[in-house]
Amino acid sequence: MLEYRIVRTHRRTIGIIISPTHGVTVRAPLRASDKEIQQFVKIKTQWIKKHLESFTKKTCLNKNSLKEGDKILFRGQEYTVSLIPSTINQVELHDNIIGIKTSRPDDQKAILRVLERWYKINAEIHLRKLFGMIILKHSNRNFNLKELHIRKMKRKWGSCSSSGRITINRELIKLDDTLAEYVITHEICHLFKPNHSKEFYQLLGELEPNWRELIKKLSQYYN
Numbered sequence: 001m002l003e004y005r006i007v008r009t010h011r012r013t014i015g016i017i018i019s020p021t022h023g024v025t026v027r028a029p030l031r032a033s034d035k036e037i038q039q040f041v042k043i044k045t046q047w048i049k050k051h052l053e054s055f056t057k058k059t060c061l062n063k064n065s066l067k068e069g070d071k072i073l074f075r076g077q078e079y080t081v082s083l084i085p086s087t088i089n090q091v092e093l094h095d096n097i098i099g100i101k102t103s104r105p106d107d108q109k110a111i112l113r114v115l116e117r118w119y120k121i122n123a124e125i126h127l128r129k130l131f132g133m134i135i136l137k138h139s140n141r142n143f144n145l146k147e148l149h150i151r152k153m154k155r156k157w158g159s160c161s162s163s164g165r166i167t168i169n170r171e172l173i174k175l176d177d178t179l180a181e182y183v184i185t186h187e188i189c190h191l192f193k194p195n196h197s198k199e200f201y202q203l204l205g206e207l208e209p210n211w212r213e214l215i216k217k218l219s220q221y222y223n
């Protein structure tokens with residue numbers, strides 16, 4: 001039996017959202033009966049199962065807990081976690097070891113906070129640098145970029161508003177630079193073409209000929 005959550009909202013049709021972290025959510029109109037929803041889910045069962053299975057083959061970038069010897073990613077490289085009791089909270093990289101110094105080595109929340117802060121600082125510096133490099137590389141085109149934001153997002157790697165504000169998911173700092181560069185290039189293309197139209201992909205192909213392969217690589221990860 002498939003488990004799912006029902007959320008009734010002001011909408012006209014029934015829709016299904018599948019998330020690796022939140023499972024299956026059915027969004028239904030206020031007036032939809034339980035029977036109608038059940039029938040809809042029944043018809044979509046194969047499709048839902050296929051998606052749920054695909055998540056098991058993917059790598060989750062977010063950790064709920066960290067222990068000695070765990071593997072985590074930073075800029076596409078895998079590091080082994082070493083928890084170091086210390087008077088200061090700090091993260092250090094040595095070869096393929098990531099040392100997390102913390103005053104509270106028994107407190108999972110405290111450990112994750114130290115690591116998150118370190119990822120955040122590095123994402124701000126490094127992703128902005130990559131962004132600057134890509135803008136420079138395509139400086140012959142007139143970008144109407146107003147703002148760049150780097151923040152943690154649940155469902156998206158990046159977004160671009162109609163007013164020219166680009167947001168890049170901070171989690172990209174965990175992946176190889178080529179993947180972060182792809183997302184940045186994708187969002188820059190939206191400055192010219194707001195939708196995923198044929199023209200959009202044409203432009204994307206000019207700026208990043210390898211985009212198909214990069215999307216495939218990126219789809220192996222989720223937050």
Ligand SMILES: [Zn+2]
Pocket residue numbers: 186190196
């Ligand atoms: Zn897009």
